[in-house]
Amino acid sequence: MPNTVSFITAHFDKYNTDDLASCLAIGGFGGLKRALGLTPAELIQIIADSGIQGRGGAAYSTGIKWRQAAEVPGEDKVVICNADEGEPCTFKDRTLMEKDPFRLLEGMAIAGYAVGAKHGYIYLREEYRHLRPKLQKAIDQARTNQWLGSHIQGTNFSFDITLYSGAGAYVCGEGSTLIESMEGKSGRPRIKPPFIKECGLFQKPTLVNNVETLSAAAAILDFGAEAFKAYGTEKSPGTKLISLAGNVRRPGAYEIPFGMTLETIIETIGGGLEEGRTLRLVQLGGASGRIAPASLLDTPYTYEDLAKAGLDVGSGGILVVDDRTSVIEFLESIQDFFIHESCGKCTPCREGNRQIGRIIARFADGAPRPDDLETAKRFATIMSNCSFCGLGETAQSALLSAIRHFPEAFELGAFGEGDEAGLKANANVKASAAGVAVGETIGKHSFKGERGERA
Ligand SMILES: Cc1cc2nc3c(=O)[nH]c(=O)nc-3n(C[C@H](O)[C@H](O)[C@H](O)COP(=O)(O)O)c2cc1C
Ligand code: SF4
Missing domain, CATH: 3.10.20.600 (Ubiquitin-like (UB roll))
Structure with missing residues (x-):
């Protein structure tokens, strides 16, 4: 494919993902091998030098995060790989786990060595249940061959990984919510402080990183921070x-x-x-x-x-x-998603999403009230400023940017049309927005299903 590169994906399609030996034959676990010859501080410095920022969405420096986690006192620390990937239209973590599962295990072990953790968990979203056997097989093979488990490759470093399945809630991708759900509680975010780096899973110091961040860290150890930085810009290396x-x-x-x-x-x-x-x-x-x-x-x-x-x-x-989907139809899909996924813990998000949903539905029906646009803007701003977690803070990003870039879409008479081709294309966009491939069943989430509730 023109313009694409192979750094994190360097091992894609080069080995049989069900067979550790074939992965080792192409240089698999080279990053962990190198890491084990370094001190944790040296290893963290390489990650910091690479300039990589967390790929889970918040873009926090991974080098700084690992250094902070390493400085937290405690013998019993935990690394969690966030494989919840609940953001609609996002499937890169799934691709990484499908095409190079050993890279992820390697990245987790490297993170464990860096911060002083002995145990790791992969928090896999329920919708990716088909990946469980592949990941479990990779974990088992890595353990049998001493790339996981006790005294990895004859060193004093021991680290093991357990696979954990989420129950399919978008908010459980948020670090503290994910931990709550792993502890058997309902998926709602925690009050901070204490921060999870000090008091996370079962009160243990916990590092949470995204699948891509961990896979990239392993590739950076393998190929070098300079090779990573050869791509990108000064402020966005790699x-x-x-x-x-x-x-x-x-x-x-x-x-x-x-x-x-x-x-x-x-x-x-x-x-x-x-x-x-x-x-x-x-x-x-x-x-x-x-x-x-x-x-x-x-x-x-x-x-x-x-x-x-x-x-x-x-x-x-x-x-x-x-052009087959109108801006208002698009916003309806987004809003239905957030109404469905709000955990209900705080009022701005729980009520704000529903009220804005009603307003967008009126625009979609071509019958907005005179003050609807102003009210929607006010609710959206309150949600951004007052919600308890990132879900409510960002749920109105699409709406606010639509008001900025597509003001004409909110004028009377600008909505409602659509031919048959348009309806089909809308279905495709809505399927993508729901995080499923075009043509797949959307499953539990029906985008129009909550219309009645809003009426
Ligand atoms: C509502 C919400 C959902 C999130 N979903 C995910 C997710 O599916 N995967 C992910 O890696 N991070 C997700 N995050 C970000 C995590 O809280 C956390 O910042 C991230 O896992 C840290 O990893 P990183 O430093 O490698 O980016 C979500 C955050 C919020 C507020
Ligand atoms: S913003 Fe509030 S209601 Fe929305 S998901 Fe977060 S805690 Fe739950």
């Missing part, structure tokens, strides 16, 4: 696995160097839109991300350039929506 979805000819997970424009991503990597279609909008970072009009397609995909344009890398999702 490569990123993106999930390209929606109305493009070639949706998929692709590894790109930071710095490529959105246009190149859509046209060259995604193959562009279908003949005769024009771009309506692009949403970056999943359902909690902002939307951009075609005029922003020349923005380079870096943390700094996207921020300047009012956009985010977020989960790495890039959802392309063509």
